Amino acid sequence: MTLIRLAVEDDVGAIQKIANEPRSTVSHLGGFVMMEPIKAVVKSGSMLVAVQSDSIVGFSEALPFGKHGLKMSLVAVTPDLRRQKICTSLYVGWGLIASLQGRLYLQDHIISNNPTMPMVLPTLGFSPAVVLRSKVKRHHDLTLWYKSMCPQTSGWVYRVPSTTEYHLEDLERYHENFSQMGQLLSSRGRSEDVRESLIALNSTREYVRRCSLEYERSRVGGSL
Amino acid sequence: MISVSVLQKHSVDDKYVWGKRNGDSYVDWPKFAKAKIDSGLPSIIGALDTETGESAAVGFHYRRTSHSTDIEWWGGDRVDLVACILRAMVWSAILEGRKRVECFHVTEGRPQIDEAFLDAGFKFEGTHKDYTAKLEDVNVYGHVWLQDGIPEPSSNSHTNLVYNDRVKFYHEKNLELYKKDIDLHREDKKGITFATHIASAVGTVCNLPRVSIIRAPGWHGNEKKSVSV
Numbered sequence: 398m399t400l401i402r403l404a405v406e407d408d409v410g411a412i413q414k415i416a417n418e419p420r421s422t423v424s425h426l427g428g429f430v431m432m433e434p435i436k437a438v439v440k441s442g443s444m445l446v447a448v449q450s451d452s453i454v455g456f457s458e459a460l461p462f463g464k465h466g467l468k469m470s471l472v473a474v475t476p477d478l479r480r481q482k483i484c485t486s487l488y489v490g491w492g493l494i495a496s497l498q499g500r501l502y503l504q505d506h507i508i509s510n511n512p513t514m515p516m517v518l519p520t521l522g523f524s525p526a527v528v529l530r531s532k533v534k535r536h537h538d539l540t541l542w543y544k545s546m547c548p549q550t551s552g553w554v555y556r557v558p559s560t561t562e563y564h565l566e567d568l569e570r571y572h573e574n575f576s577q578m579g580q581l582l583s584s585r586g587r588s589e590d591v592r593e594s595l596i597a598l599n600s601t602r603e604y605v606r607r608c609s610l611e612y613e614r615s616r617v618g619g620s621l
Numbered sequence: 622m623i624s625v626s627v628l629q630k631h632s633v634d635d636k637y638v639w640g641k642r643n644g645d646s647y648v649d650w651p652k653f654a655k656a657k658i659d660s661g662l663p664s665i666i667g668a669l670d671t672e673t674g675e676s677a678a679v680g681f682h683y684r685r686t687s688h689s690t691d692i693e694w695w696g697g698d699r700v701d702l703v704a705c706i707l708r709a710m711v712w713s714a715i716l717e718g719r720k721r722v723e724c725f726h727v728t729e730g731r732p733q734i735d736e737a738f739l740d741a742g743f744k745f746e747g748t749h750k751d752y753t754a755k756l757e758d759v760n761v762y763g764h765v766w767l768q769d770g771i772p773e774p775s776s777n778s779h780t781n782l783v784y785n786d787r788v789k790f791y792h793e794k795n796l797e798l799y800k801k802d803i804d805l806h807r808e809d810k811k812g813i814t815f816a817t818h819i820a821s822a823v824g825t826v827c828n829l830p831r832v833s834i835i836r837a838p839g840w841h842g843n844e845k846k847s848v849s850v
Contacts, residue, residue, distance in 0.1 A: 463754045501751050527747030531721050531765040534688055534802045541749060585756055 399483060401490040402564040404444035404456065409435050411453035412446065415473050422473045425511050430471065442568075445490045447474070447483045454478050457487035459494075462504060464577055467495045469505040486561040488521050489553055495546050496601035497567055499575035499594050505542040508533055518542050522553050546597065554604065563608035623778040625705045627713075628658060628665040628678065662717075662787045665695060666709050668702040668778075677702035679710060684791070687798040689721035690714050698732030700740065701775070707741035708772040709780050711764050712826045716788050718795035718819050720767060725752065725759040738762040742772045767818060771825050780832045792823075 404412065409432060416422060416430035438444045438458050447455035455474035462468040469491065474483045488503075495503060505523060507514045523542040532539035575598065582591045657664045657680060665680040677697020684690050692710055697703060714722045723746075724738065739745070743762040752759040764772075774780060796816055808814050827834050 465751055465754070465756060501756070525747070526749050527761045529723065529746060529761070530744065530763050530768065532689060532723075532763075534799075536720075536767075541747070543749065545750070581756065587756075 398449070399454070399486060399558070399561045400448040400564055401445055401486050401561060402448065403442055403566075404439045404446045406436065406439060408444075408446050408453055408456075409439055412439075412444065412456045415453065415456060415475055416471060418473070418476060422476070425513070426471050426473065445487050447487055449478070455483045455487060457484070457491065459491045459503070464574055464581070465501045467491060467498075467500050467503050469503060482556065482558050482561075484517060485521060485553075486557050489557050490563055490565065492544075492546065492553065493563065493565060493601050493605055494571070496594075496597040497565075497571040497575065497605070499578035499598065500546060501578075501590070502546055503544045505544075507540050507542060509538040509540065510535075515540070518544075520556065562611055563605060565605050565609065567602060567605060622671045623668055623702060623705050623775070624671055625666065625668045625709050625778055625780040627663040627781065627783045628667045662791070663713050663783045666706045666713070668697070668705045670699070670702060675699055675702065677706060679703065679706045681710070681713075684717070684719075687795045688719055689723060690717070690719050692722060692724045694724070694726060694731060694734065698734060700734055700737045703734045703737035704740040705775055705778045705780070707737060707743065707764075708774060709782060711741070711766060711772055712780070712782055712829070712832065713788075715766060715771065715819070715822045715826050716782065716784050716792065718792040718799075718823075720815075720819075721763060721765050723761065723763040725749070725761055727753060727757045727759055729757045735760060735762075742769050744769060766822060771822060771829075774829055774831045776831075778831060782826070782832060782834050784827075784834050784836050792819075 412435050413430060413432050416426055416435070435444070438460075443458055443460055445457045445459075446453050455472075455478070457472040458470040460468045460470055469488070472484055472487060491503060503523070504526075505514070505518060507518070521544065523544040525540050526543040527541040529539045529541070531537070575594070579591050579594065582588075582594070662684070663681070665678055667676060667678040669676045675697070677699055678695035679692055680695050682691040682693045692707075694703070711722050722743075724743070726735065726738070728748075735745075739762075741764070743764045746761040746763045748758060748760050750758050796819065799815055799819075826832070
């Protein structure tokens with residue numbers, strides 16, 4: 398079973414170890430990842446981890462892009478466990494959080510020397526929006542990938558393996574962002590998007606509640 | 622005749638420019654422009670049609686990275702004027718040792734000047750929906766002079782560029798950073814390093830027809846802020 402949850406301070410060491418895995422990961426993440434930035438990201442609630450048998454096997458960082466977007470950042474999975482849809486599960490986790498926050502889209506930025514993510518992202522509903530030519534130091538292009546959350550494309554939830562469970566909470570600050578986004582959309586005359594966000598919110602809340610219940614049930618041996 | 626020059630403090634006071642920006646009427650823009658100009662680097666470039674008195678302006682937004690710079694539209698809706706400015710911005714970026722100029726141009730509440738980017742040799746790189754905090758879409762234009770070539774000045778314009786100590790300081794700093802990047806420091810298939818490409822591009826810009834380079838140590842009475850190289 399794979400559990401997806403927000404990272405806590407105790408996870409920082411394991412996250413850093415995966416990020417700096419020397420065989421392949423470190424070069425795609427743009428170099429050695431220091432511990433202090435990971436701590437800061439974990440503290441701000443912007444890091445999800447994948448856990449198997451009490452061990453961290455993957456992580457994904459996503460930073461707020463204003464109130465309206467979520468910018469995907471570092472993501473890595475233990476080399477031995479790749480191609481088991483752990484990254485997919487992590488990204489779907491961010492999709493659920495984005496819905497709870499009323500965000501309109503997820504954005505990812507991929508350097509052209511990364512062979513993996515351009516194959517993963519279309520399966521999750523991302524499409525390339527902008528190709529910034531020669532944007533990074535080594536003359537490589539940087540592609541901005543975009544996935545709309547409005548209308549909610551819930552189909553990607555079914556790409557998550559049945560052995561994955563989410564333990565996410567519907568936090569107060571998510572509610573705040575959701576209501577501010579509602580006001581912003583209304584002020585822009587986008588009532589249809591407000592309606593879609595509410596539909597997404599309700600279905601996501603239900604999904605998150607169900608996943609959390611299943612998680613609690615598995616933890617206490619089915620006695621709930 | 623179109624006169625293109627780096628905006629200086631007195632230009633703002635002289636109302637050489639155009640009042641408030643379209644779509645951003647809340648901005649006290651002359652005050653904002655003065656603060657930006659005070660940075661010591663060429664910040665806003667203006668173009669004036671000396672016959673009609675029409676004008677336009679585009680500014681550098683930030684220079685956080687060593688290799689690229691982001692620009693933003695400030696005012697004016699005449700495509701030919703904006704195109705002249707955009708060419709000047711590419712030349713200015715070359716003098717600073719940068720390889721890319723980009724603009725995330727908001728499509729809403731702004732004049733239709735997209736054609737100016739294409740005229741100046743920029744390439745359309747895509748559209749991003751709901752990009753800004755106000756949920757405005759942007760069209761992204763980029764210019765990479767190594768791929769797209771150095772733009773030629775238009776026949777009816779004259780441009781004054783600034784190559785002061787601040788610009789030279791950034792040029793040197795950027796070359797130092799490139800040296801740490803193995804791919805840029807390494808010779809390409811023709812045996813040329815990126816530093817050589819930049820030196821050659823700076824030479825080309827300095828020798829463009831109808832382009833004057835002002836080589837003042839500092840500028841607009843701001844010499845104390847100049848940095849020696």
